[in-house]
Amino acid sequence: MATVRLAPVLRSSVGGSKQVSAEGSNLNEVLADLYKRYPALKEQIQPEGGLSRFVNVYINDQDVRYLQGLETNVGPTDTIQLLPAMAGGQK
């Protein structure tokens, strides 16, 4: 099972966990497995079919947009990181 690390803004969708495990041989399958258990996450990462343009997905620190996107292979020891844009600074 691959490890999925979530940026702080996504954690409320998975009950507050910082990282969860998910099954699948490519990114598409891993995300589908995640959405099955945490439906709220889908809305934040993939509201439409493709990967959202405001979330970056990294596999082992590499941006999947420059790998094979949703088709990128995922091994059991891989770490996936979900990183949406943060509004950022502080008033």
Next chain:
Amino acid sequence: MGDASREIMRRARQQIPEWTPSQVQDVLAQKKADSSDQEVVVVDVREKHEWNEGYIPGAIHVPRGFLELQIEEAVPDKSKTVVLYCAGGVRSLIAGTTLKQMGYQNAISMSGGFGQWKANGYAFVQPRLMSEAQAKRYSRHMLVPEVGEQGQFKLLDSRVLLIGAGGLGSPAAYYLAAAGVGTIGIIDADVVEESNLQRQIIHNTKRLGQYKAESARETIEALNPDVKVITYIERLDESNVADIIADYDVIVDGTDNFPTRYLLNDAAIIANKPVVHGSVFRFEGQLTVFKPHEGPCYRCLYPEPPPIALAPSCAEAGVLGVLPGIIGLLQATETIKLLLGIGEPLVGRLMTYDALAGEFNELRLFRDPECPACGEHAHPENLPTYADVCAI
């Protein structure tokens, strides 16, 4: 001069040829005329305080006391003609014998020294000097070879713009001012509120209700009188962004909203200014450097902001007070690296910090060749900046 001294001088004269200042001047003029000839090096062996009063243009300063230790680094090629000079031509003659012992084949002493050079009316350079107060204030920088006196002058001549004097801007501005960045611009239209003081350390309780930019100016001026603070009590928008950023070398992005980030990104690409980007959320922060055309830009990273429904309300998100301190200081550090041209700036790398785990991580970022702001067919001047999701 005693007998022994005279004897030393007599022997030195037998070994070391002497050139008059006018001969040296002719050789240097000739060297300047055919710029390919780099065979003559002029070395000033006087003390620092003498050098400070002026030196021959192009000369290298190696005080006689450090000659044996430093000359091989300063002039590695021992076949070069090395013209040594001091104030009157005595110390340089003795220095010549030292060089000869060390294997320099063409050491020459300039007779009459710098005194005669000046008396002949030849050109000299007055080095830039730090005041005594500055030399003391920045003494710990001077001891770092990567900064040193020249680096400190660079910082004093530098101009940094801070977007926001809030959680990130406060510590960044404070330390950049301490470091002696000569001009600090601060754009912020907000006033100091009580809820800011848990992290925005450049303000204080007495400043409640005051404009943040003005409050920051007061703190900086009390810390370091070398720093000129320029305040902009306004919001960055399409009408002012190009004019404001034009005057600065580096921009520190501590904004609290997406529209400003996109606006700043596009304007910085057009003006070719590096942006040191930071953001924080609860216990986590991230930073990177967007250097136009050398690494990705903000739109390469996030082509679009999240929809309003998914973006957390900025005011409600909360943050551990020290967290923007850490990220803001990392931004200040990256800024100084960029200004001095040292180290490996975080270009194309996103550093993340998780305070609870006590972990730093790094992600590689890539330029998007199709990026509408910095890609091959980009038009950064004509892109949407989106609605302010945080303002809603």
